[in-house]
Amino acid sequence: MASPNSYKLSCSIPGHEMDVRGLSAAFFPDGAFVSVSRDRTGRVWVPNSSPDRGFTEMHCMTGHQNFVSCVCIIAPSDTYPRGLIATGGNDHNICVFTLDQPQPLFTLKGHKNTVCTLSSGKFGTLLSGSWDTTAKVWLNEKCMMTLQGHTAAVWAVVILPEQGLMLSGSADKTIKLWKAGHCEKTFTGHEDCVRGLAVVSDLEFFSCSNDTSIRRWLVTGECVQVYYSHTNYIYSLAVFPNGQDFVSTGEDRTLRIWKQGECQQTIRLPAQSVWCCCILPNGDIAVGASDGLIRVFTEVEDRMASPQDLQAFEDELSKTTIDPKTGDLGDIKMEDLPGRDHLDEPGNREGQTRLIKEGQKVEAYQWSVADSRWMKIGDVVGGSNQQTSKKVNYEGKEYDFVFTIDINEGGPSMKLPYNVTDDPWLTAHNFLQKNELSPMFLDQVANFIIENTKGHTLGAAPPSAADPFTGSGRYIPVAADNRAGFGADPFTGTGRYIPGSGTPTGAPVGAADPFTGGGAYSSAASRQTSTNIYFPKTDGVTFEQANATQIMAKLRELNGGAPGEYRLSEGVLGSLEKLLVSVCDPCASEQPTTEQISLLWKTSHWPEDIVFPVLDILRLAVRHPQVNESLCGGDADNGVALCNHLLSLMKPQARPANQMLALRTLCNCFSGWRGRALLLAQREAVLSHAADLCSVCNKNIHIALATLVLNYAGSLHGQPDLEAKAQCLSVASAALESVQDKEAVFRLLVALGTTVASDQTAQDLAKSLGVTSQIAKYTSVTDPAKVGECCQLVLKELQ
Secondary structure (H helix, E strand, C coil), X not given: CCCCCCCEEEEEECCCCCCEXXXXXXXXXXXXXXXXXXXXXXXXXXECCCCCCCEEEEEEECCCCCCEEEEEEECCCCCCCCCEEEEEECCCCEEEECCCCCCCCEEECCCCCCEEEEEECHHHCEEEEECCCCEEEEECCEEEEEECCCCCCEEEEEECCCCCEEEEEECCCCEEEEECCEEEEEECCCCCCEEEEEECCCCEEEEEECCCEEEEEECCCCEEEEEECCCCCEEEEEECCCCCCEEEEECCCEEEEEECCEEEEEEECCCCCEEEEEECCCCCEEEEECCCCEEEEECCHHHCCCHHHHHHHHHHHXXXXXXXXXXXXXXXXXXXXXXXXXXXXXXXCXXXXXXXXXXXXXXXXXXXXXXXXXXXXXXXXXXXXXXXXXCEEECCEEECEEEEECCCCCCCCEEEEECCCCCHHHHHHHHHHHCCCCHHHHHHHHHHHHHCCCCCCCCCCCCCCCCCCCCCCCCCCCCCCCCCCCCCCCCCCCCCCCCCCCCCCCCCCCCCCCCCCCCCCCCCCCCXXXXXXXXXXXXXXXXXXXXXXXXXXXXXXXXXXXXHHHCCCHHHHHHHHHHHHHHHCCCCCCCCCHHHHHHHHHHCCCCCCCCHHHHHHHHHHCCCHHHHHHHHCCCCCHHHHHHHHHHHCCCCCCCHHHHHHHHHHHHHHCCCHHHHHHHHHCHHHHHHHHXXXXXXXXXXXXXXXXXXXXXXXXXXXXXXXXXHHHHHHHHHHHHHCCCCCHHHHHHHHHHHHHHHCXXXXXXHHHHHCCHHHXXXXXXXXXXXXXXXXXHHHHHHHCC
């Protein structure tokens, strides 16, 4: 009689013709699960009706052009009440299926190499990881963002249930925590590839690795426990509903069941690689292996296989061969081994391995606590008592084999070195990449290795092996009590040039506009939150304030001390002054000339420590239609050159004054159609550089950054470009993690509201990024009232 805590075989499910690489419990039908395989198919399995045991294939899915690596289930929605099935493959694609047809409903393209891991989140969000070193976020058939930062293949991804957090594990040995498309934290500790991740709760997760360890982490970064028991690569993890107990599988041919922090049961399988596992709704465990079979294990006696089937499983296991080179058994000397009588002594722990000498053979047994007996798990081959094949030297290293591969008839031969402890599929992948061959040859090369190394157990490399996928003139921030307006910020001290300190020229005024600062919303008494006067805001917000006298005074001061080759003549200074007057005074009779615009562009490349007054002129000038046309359009290269120059001034290590003025100039470019078109075309680069300034502790930079995001959101409102809206949401969400100034917060809230207004897909994405919980803290802000009011309206939009 099996103990209550002992899992036994429930059934073996044939059907796949090659390795089963992924498993996932399904939402529909009840008790069903999905499997994917190297045979290029995915299959849905449903439990047989009682009293029959086992599962029946309900649905077969095809569509990948190469083997299928991973699978996940997308939760039911109003559109798809039975949910969707997403699969990733070596053809670089993600196929999404319904239960109604074998072909994909749609295919997601964008990765440049094998898609090896998938995870689904709320609102239909899908997260994928690939050998191309990236992870991607998908929604409604679109790639919303690409997560870049890993330096090797991304083997594992998961979406945490709340807060919009995502995790990725990589062959670079690290795990990264992502929020709104930005890496918030990198977890280090594993000594080899991270192969699997599993969610415990909002705040905790598990990871497993080629280093044979499992780690439990807090999302804050602490590793709270390390689990050891496996003796080779660990490929997959699955967590029981209690969030504490879990199962793991790996290259040591085992399924291990962990309870209360200990490995309580080890189940060996008659297959070399146990690739994947999942917990079924009834608590049973499904595992997929390299022999193409799916096996289900249960601790419920009524669902256990018949005694005959249990014996057949044990007999099959006893006939397998074990190579000690896989790291499981260590070096073996037959003369030192005991005989069969050694099995009369009971073991002292679950999964303990004991070797005995039986004639000229070495047999391996494992102790089963549940059955209180030793179970044979195979015959040992390759011990030190047996002849060892001669090593072959290739490129300074020794290998068990060096194959000659002929891909093209008549073409040059290629050498493929291989050790029996290597994974044939990883070796094949590495060989193809090194020789710039099509990945479509992967199956062919891997099967060649397998066929030509028969008699050797093909394991993975030991954990220590390298994985092949493996001063004067600076701006001084505005004082805390200087609230003259959102553009006010003294540069170099009292009485010196202060851009924005003069009377706004052309700036909108009046309490009806929330963007004019200075008490525009000093009271909420006359308004109700239900009246939305904040978003969508589709007209560009610009930085208008200027004091031309002070700008020119500072320019002349700095010009006097400029290096000779940069010193401007009085004639040039006079031309810049005329330009400044013409762009600041809407009643000016003179218009900017081509020569003046050319001089402005040239002097904007002054040394970075003295260029800020010129940038302030540039900031004001781009609002003028003629300057906007010339610098943002005109010659096809002009706009790109302007963009690149401003982005170079925004680098994280650049001077804060230049960062701020570059951001403000970009914002003001939106005042003309040429500038708007330019910035929409350069959106990805501009917002990426802007996002890098989120962590800069400067409220004026934050306000300019928030305004830039807002202007993008306004330009995209009503447009179908979901990828662009996703980047706006991502940058806004990232900025809200750092921004403290309430004006900047307000503008980011308006940007969020403008992005999601009347756009269900953008709303779903915002919710999946955790925006709702992120901004909830602003609902109670009353100083200024506009922050709390706007926040409540955004939350209402996201309900």
